[in-house]
Amino acid sequence: MVVFRYIYSAYSLLMFSLLMVIFSPFILIPLFVSPRGSKTAFFFVRLWDNFWSFMVGIRYRIHGKEHIDRLQPYIYIFNHRSYLDAPVIPMAIPQDIRALGKKELAKIPVFGLLVSRLAVWVDRKDPKSREKSIGQLKNFLHKGHSIIVAPEGTRNDTGYALLPFYTGAFRLAVETQVPIIPMAVIGADKLLPKGTLLMRPGTIHIYFSSPIYPDKAENTLAVETLKEKCFNRLEAMILTHE
Numbered sequence: 001m002v003v004f005r006y007i008y009s010a011y012s013l014l015m016f017s018l019l020m021v022i023f024s025p026f027i028l029i030p031l032f033v034s035p036r037g038s039k040t041a042f043f044f045v046r047l048w049d050n051f052w053s054f055m056v057g058i059r060y061r062i063h064g065k066e067h068i069d070r071l072q073p074y075i076y077i078f079n080h081r082s083y084l085d086a087p088v089i090p091m092a093i094p095q096d097i098r099a100l101g102k103k104e105l106a107k108i109p110v111f112g113l114l115v116s117r118l119a120v121w122v123d124r125k126d127p128k129s130r131e132k133s134i135g136q137l138k139n140f141l142h143k144g145h146s147i148i149v150a151p152e153g154t155r156n157d158t159g160y161a162l163l164p165f166y167t168g169a170f171r172l173a174v175e176t177q178v179p180i181i182p183m184a185v186i187g188a189d190k191l192l193p194k195g196t197l198l199m200r201p202g203t204i205h206i207y208f209s210s211p212i213y214p215d216k217a218e219n220t221l222a223v224e225t226l227k228e229k230c231f232n233r234l235e236a237m238i239l240t241h242e
Helices: 002-033 035-056 085-092 103-107 111-116 127-142 168-176 220-241
Strands: 058-063 075-078 097-102 119-122 146-149 180-186 202-208
Touching: 002 035, 035 058, 035 085, 058 085, 075 168, 075 220, 085 097, 085 180, 085 202, 097 127, 119 127, 127 146, 127 168, 168 180, 168 220, 180 220, 202 220
Parallel strands: 058 202, 075 146, 075 180, 097 119, 097 146
Antiparallel strands: 180 202
16 A cells, blocks of 8 residues: 555645646746736646546545636635645636745746746745735735635644634635635645645545635734634634534
């Protein structure tokens, strides 16, 4: 069984890298040619994702998509437990999105270049970096793009459903009056746990909540209230479906 997982994991990584090289021109060129190229780019991101998932035996089951108005920008938040959360996002969310990611990911060859066109990098230890990233995300929201944030800030390998949330996503929601959609990713950590590159095939379930709207009062209390409400909603979704 262990030997099979090593072979399968090596095969999965090889397929991921090979497909990334094949699809990268189709993703990057539209993004460089026009600011409106993101729709074309995301078509090829999802195609790459579909090919890879099919070839390695990972399936997705999406629940609650009816809560999403495709013409409305949202701030999506999710529970982060696995590197497999990355392919989940474009497969599950039926919109062009921008992500907040750790700056270390930008150093990965080819992948870093690709994602840099669709993400905002942040050093969570640097207050200036965090503030700059909030400004960039706000600009994306004003342009009508949805964004996705892992409010825990890192992958969670504890026994708790969630780690404490950072405040940035909720301050952003209050300042822009953009609703938040909690998104529970269930099962990704069973296929690829934190701390290992050994994968196995299987099914990942994604559950969307109805949107949570921020209070119109732009103050610290509104931010904290929204953060608590979103934490409780996402925690309940995880505990219900795990």
